[in-house]
Amino acid sequence: MSEISEKLRIAIIGSGSWATALAKMFMNNLPGLNWYFRKEETIELFRKFHHNPNYLQAVEFDVDRIHFYSDINEIAEQSDILVFAIPSAFLKDALKDLKVDITNKFVVSAIKGIVPDDNLVVGQFFHEYFNVPYEQFGVIAGPCHAEEVARELLSYLTIASPDVKKARQFAFLLESPYIRTHISDDIWGTEYSSVLKNIMAIAAGISHGLRYGDNFQAVLMSNAIQEIKRFVDTVHPITRDIKSSAYLGDLLVTGYSQYSRNRTFGTMIGKGYTVRSAMLEMHMIAEGYFATKCIREINSRYNVNMPITDAVFNILYESISPAIELRILTEHLR
Known part of the structure; x- marks a missing residue:
């Protein structure tokens, strides 16, 4: 010992x-x-x-x-x-x-x-x-x-x-x-990245629930890490390697894994569940639900371009159809 x-x-x-x-x-x-x-x-x-x-x-x-x-x-x-x-x-x-x-x-x-x-x-x-x-x-x-x-x-x-x-x-x-x-x-970057990857995983789940394929999922995740980088570099601008496991690795496992509660929550939303019914059926907390509103409010001070976060917010808090919102989001991804 x-x-x-x-x-x-x-x-x-x-x-x-x-x-x-x-x-x-x-x-x-x-x-x-x-x-x-x-x-x-x-x-x-x-x-x-x-x-x-x-x-x-x-x-x-x-x-x-x-x-x-x-x-x-x-x-x-x-x-x-x-x-x-x-x-x-x-x-x-x-x-x-x-x-x-x-x-x-x-x-x-x-x-x-x-x-x-x-x-x-x-x-x-x-x-x-x-x-x-x-x-x-x-x-x-x-x-x-x-x-x-x-x-x-x-x-x-x-x-x-x-x-x-x-x-x-x-x-x-x-x-x-x-x-x-x-x-x-980097306590700021790792914390904010951990928050943001949950939002991105909800987006991944929504797209999965809407039957978007692997090709789109890959584009979504590559845009997600860019969105995370834009935000954390604006809020706490230091030199960091966004490709390391604390950032990109955590995003990927949360966006793709069967164990990800945020992806599961998003999948249910994509399939037509309401927010309340999805939460009740999961019996677990999807941190990304709360994070979406918080990050949206924080970003009102910074005005970082965050199309994925905005799309998830519109679906979860503005009751916009996931199918419509995802279709709009596809025009912002590269």
């Missing part, structure tokens, strides 16, 4: 499939783990059956090495690193009772979403609401579905933080024969 992992107390805040996948990764390298569940009855079922009763049930855990919490203040007090894996739409509500000072914690986002109404990416949210310095903030990015982690299929993660040393130490705690990591200092 490494000196780093012996010293740090890691907490996962969240109980979904990605939180469960992260727990599996950490348990490869840590003697113990702190894990927050909102409901005490879920904790009791987990202890009894040795797996998350609601997500990735095939993944078994040594529950004697897990310290479960249902009190957000208690787990924050007892941990050095806080890894948040809560859908962005629920983040404010989940933390409304948090009173513990977390400014000296290393706060890591595994959310890949944006906080609705506030239109803040997660780093901004913790900075503005909890005074977390950006140097104490990190992002888990890259193409990595929880279902494939559960099956121990080779996956790559990018850990981004302005403090590259912290990012490297944190990345070490996730590595295993099936998890490889890279380091970045």
Whole structure:
């Protein structure tokens, strides 16, 4: 066991499939783990059956090495690193009772979403609401579905933080024969790219639901990465390689994968489901739905050319026919 992992107390805040996948990764390298569940009855079922009763049930855990919490203040007090894996739409509500000072914690986002109404990416949210310095903030990015982690299929993660040393130490705690990591200092680009790729995946799903073929999907995705680049370079202009896995890789897996909830949501919309009926049938949150409105509002300040985002917004929020909107979008793609 490494000196780093012996010293740090890691907490996962969240109980979904990605939180469960992260727990599996950490348990490869840590003697113990702190894990927050909102409901005490879920904790009791987990202890009894040795797996998350609601997500990735095939993944078994040594529950004697897990310290479960249902009190957000208690787990924050007892941990050095806080890894948040809560859908962005629920983040404010989940933390409304948090009173513990977390400014000296290393706060890591595994959310890949944006906080609705506030239109803040997660780093901004913790900075503005909890005074977390950006140097104490990190992002888990890259193409990595929880279902494939559960099956121990080779996956790559990018850990981004302005403090590259912290990012490297944190990345070490996730590595295993099936998890490889890279380091970045681009928290803004990785966060915004993670938000935008969900919107692009909804567009991919809508086109699939409308029976557009692979040829069109390829054109859509190539235009999508250009749209992401235009936006992130405008909002946070630094030198970055948009073709790396944290950006392009994440876009591709979200746009094409059978596990992508945003693509699934878009496919249902393309097939004629209403937004409400699609969400109810999925039983999961499609982050791109909320992101579409947030990015549209943010872009009203920047005026970046974003035809795919605009098309998805018109379909989801203006009730324009997906068939009509996609036909219009085809005239803007190259």
